[in-house]
Amino acid sequence: MVTTQGEGSGNIISICLKNSQVIKSRIPKISIAIEDHERLINSNETLTEVLLLFNTVTDGRAFSIAAKTKEVNPHIKLHAGGAINEELCYFLKRSGFDIAHFERDEKKFFLYQNPSELYNLINPFKSHYQFGNDKSQGKY
Amino acid sequence: MYQPNTFDIARLKERAKQFKDQLIRHKKGISTSAEFRPLRLQNGLYIQRHAPMLRIAIAYGMLNSKQLRKLGRVAEKLDRGYGHLTTRQNMQLNWIAVEDVPKALDELADVGLHGIQSSGNCLRNITSDAYAGIAKDEIIDPRPFAEILRQWSTFHPELSFLPRKFKVAFTGTREDRALIQVHDLAFEAITSTPEVSFRVRAGGGLGRTPVLGPVIEESLNWKNILIFTHALMRVYNQLGRRDNLTKARIKILIKTVGIEEFKTLLKKEINHLKRSVAPLSEAVLEKVKEQFVKESEIIKKVKLIQPSTSEKNLRQQQDYVDFENWKKRSVVEHKIKGINIVKIPVKGKGRAPGDVTTEEMYSLANIADKYSASLIRVTHAQNFILPYVSPNQLFDLFEELKKSSFVAPVSGLLTDMVCCPGGDFCSLANARSISIAEEINNKYHTLDQLEKIGRLDLRISGCMNSCGHHHIGHIGILGVDKDGSAYYQLLLGGHSGENDDASLGKIIGKAFAENEITNAVGHIIECYLNNRNKNEEFRHTVKRLGVKIFAEAANEARKN
Numbered sequence: 169m170v171t172t173q174g175e176g177s178g179n180i181i182s183i184c185l186k187n188s189q190v191i192k193s194r195i196p197k198i199s200i201a202i203e204d205h206e207r208l209i210n211s212n213e214t215l216t217e218v219l220l221l222f223n224t225v226t227d228g229r230a231f232s233i234a235a236k237t238k239e240v241n242p243h244i245k246l247h248a249g250g251a252i253n254e255e256l257c258y259f260l261k262r263s264g265f266d267i268a269h270f271e272r273d274e275k276k277f278f279l280y281q282n283p284s285e286l287y288n289l290i291n292p293f294k295s296h297y298q299f300g301n302d303k304s305q306g307k308y
Numbered sequence: 309m310y311q312p313n314t315f316d317i318a319r320l321k322e323r324a325k326q327f328k329d330q331l332i333r334h335k336k337g338i339s340t341s342a343e344f345r346p347l348r349l350q351n352g353l354y355i356q357r358h359a360p361m362l363r364i365a366i367a368y369g370m371l372n373s374k375q376l377r378k379l380g381r382v383a384e385k386l387d388r389g390y391g392h393l394t395t396r397q398n399m400q401l402n403w404i405a406v407e408d409v410p411k412a413l414d415e416l417a418d419v420g421l422h423g424i425q426s427s428g429n430c431l432r433n434i435t436s437d438a439y440a441g442i443a444k445d446e447i448i449d450p451r452p453f454a455e456i457l458r459q460w461s462t463f464h465p466e467l468s469f470l471p472r473k474f475k476v477a478f479t480g481t482r483e484d485r486a487l488i489q490v491h492d493l494a495f496e497a498i499t500s501t502p503e504v505s506f507r508v509r510a511g512g513g514l515g516r517t518p519v520l521g522p523v524i525e526e527s528l529n530w531k532n533i534l535i536f537t538h539a540l541m542r543v544y545n546q547l548g549r550r551d552n553l554t555k556a557r558i559k560i561l562i563k564t565v566g567i568e569e570f571k572t573l574l575k576k577e578i579n580h581l582k583r584s585v586a587p588l589s590e591a592v593l594e595k596v597k598e599q600f601v602k603e604s605e606i607i608k609k610v611k612l613i614q615p616s617t618s619e620k621n622l623r624q625q626q627d628y629v630d631f632e633n634w635k636k637r638s639v640v641e642h643k644i645k646g647i648n649i650v651k652i653p654v655k656g657k658g659r660a661p662g663d664v665t666t667e668e669m670y671s672l673a674n675i676a677d678k679y680s681a682s683l684i685r686v687t688h689a690q691n692f693i694l695p696y697v698s699p700n701q702l703f704d705l706f707e708e709l710k711k712s713s714f715v716a717p718v719s720g721l722l723t724d725m726v727c728c729p730g731g732d733f734c735s736l737a738n739a740r741s742i743s744i745a746e747e748i749n750n751k752y753h754t755l756d757q758l759e760k761i762g763r764l765d766l767r768i769s770g771c772m773n774s775c776g777h778h779h780i781g782h783i784g785i786l787g788v789d790k791d792g793s794a795y796y797q798l799l800l801g802g803h804s805g806e807n808d809d810a811s812l813g814k815i816i817g818k819a820f821a822e823n824e825i826t827n828a829v830g831h832i833i834e835c836y837l838n839n840r841n842k843n844e845e846f847r848h849t850v851k852r853l854g855v856k857i858f859a860e861a862a863n864e865a866r867k868n
Contacts, residue, residue, distance in 0.1 A: 228469025262465035275337035
């Protein structure tokens with residue numbers, strides 16, 4: 169589980185959600201727990217890059233936090249870490265997360281080494297019903 | 309009904325492929341069982357007591373014959389030849405193999421059906437009054453608004469991992485035929501002029517803590533439906549409990565913070581969203597409305613069919629007496645003069661309430677084609693209706709329904725009961741419910757008995773999750789576990805909201821053993837028959853006399 173700041177280490181896989189590629193990425197110095205999310209939305213701090221930590225894979229609060237953060241600060245770079253799983257990438261991306269960090273797992277290498285597989289996982293739909301916080305268009 | 313266009317079908321096909329890929333990846337170790345669970349639930353796939361179960365969403369209960377045939381085909385080829393209609397207007401297949409689910413979803417996608425968000429902690433299948441668009445007392449047709457909300461919430465990235473399930477209902481009438489008072493969020497049309505507006509309730513629900521949803525907005529302009537819903541769900545997503553499954557519904561949140569504070573939080577979120585989200589436009593609404601089958605085309609089709617039998621020739625025959633009885637209970641006045649609604653109870657002896665075989669699905673699809681412009685609907689009470697039938701075809705229709713055993717004129721009577729799958733299928737259940745339904749069906753199987761009792765809404769749930777809606781039955785039965793054995797609690801005083809305010813039933817005494825409960829119900833009915841005023845319905849007698857006399861009557865069934 170990715171929880172601490174620092175250089176992207178050999179134990180972490182970082183995925184750029186915008187272009188669906190594995191990248192080398194620094195984990196932001198500022199990491200924020202879900203419970204402290206007001207700091208992201210109401211703060212006067214000029215936050216440019218933060219890591220938002222998921223408590224569990226089913227805790228959906230971070231998606232709303234990300235969406236709301238991007239609504240007030242569209243230029244902030246949001247990183248997702250904590251208890252996340254690659255299957256959440258679609259939700260992460262469209263909620264407004266820019267980069268997701270996962271613990272390296274050799275069972276998942278086939279995914280990281282296969283760009284089209286990774287792309288399809290992150291972008292299963294060609295079009296959407298609703299606008300996304302990743303600037304993806306939709307009917308509503 | 310809404311006709312899915314190429315955009316909709318393409319999304320469904322993509323979704324079916326996505327689930328197929330998710331299943332493959334799960335098997336390769338990308339996701340653990342715990343991580344895969346929400347993904348399969350968001351496609352309607354449960355792992356149940358004996359086998360996986362697939363819940364197929366039927367958007368606000370609307371089907372066409374093509375879809376019904378496809379449901380029949382999927383049930384025939386990939387399941388055990390039948391489907392179960394649920395109290396949220398879905399259909400469940402109880403024996404499908406996990407490996408067959410991607411294929412089922414892909415096939416269903418061809419006709420605009422799916423399992424999307426029919427389970428999981430997300431916005432579930434949106435339901436409505438089964439008479440939506442055809443009800444005589446309708447203020448507006450709520451379906452286009454339900455469809456807009458359905459589309460907007462589909463694959464919504466922000467709202468797919470809520471604290472718990474989230475159920476939404478729409479109604480276009482004053483009378484509550486959509487159970488709006490027991491939904492997490494419900495929209496009740498109040499006016500169509502100058503613009504369509506809804507009264508909004510939130511925090512209703514059954515289960516462990518039944519609550520009739522309070523009004524949180526007296527008048528919401530239709531253009532703000534999405535902003536309002538988004539704001540409300542965001543507040544819920546943020547503040548709903550995640551530490552205790554039994555305390556995670558929005559009704560608990562509203563109760564905890566208080567309704568005024570909840571409204572304040574909601575208003576704050578609405579104001580925030582308004583900065584970046586525009587209200588719905590007339591253009592968007594018109595575009596959705598255009599996708600609904602035009603009523604003028606339906607009427608034209610229905611009125612063209614000529615009857616093959618003349619009723620006048622049959623007046624002397626027994627068939628005609630049966631036909632008249634059937635008409636009395638099964639034919640309902642329509643919004644349009646010269647058209648009828650026909651109720652088709654999926655109930656009766658030898659049938660688990662709401663269960664329909666593939667042969668019956670094919671047969672009903674043919675009947676819908678012939679008599680109802682290919683349209684058919686699923687109700688909250690686990691029945692079908694044909695929404696557009698010409699009066700001069702009623703006898704021919706009756707004769708055809710007879711062949712499929714769908715003419716029992718039991719609508720609204722005791723054996724038109726609502727019943728969840730219970731312990732025979734559901735891993736959550738404490739007790740069997742279908743067997744109790746069957747016992748009651750066997751005890752009260754003649755029309756004379758049922759007509760004598762009159763209108764009585766019996767609802768049976770196998771556990772506290774109350775999928776059988778036992779709280780709002782005139783008689784409710786709840787299966788409980790007592791020292792490892794199945795027992796049944798009896799509730800009286802409930803009501804769904806049709807023609808009157810909804811009310812929640814109260815438990816009337818200690819639970820009954822499995823071999824006592826049917827007789828307990830029998831004694832209650834006997835007590836009613838002995839004490840009612842002329843033409844007084846069961847629930848009114850209970851209200852007048854109080855439950856004590858009925859509890860004492862029920863106790864006569866106790867063997868110890």
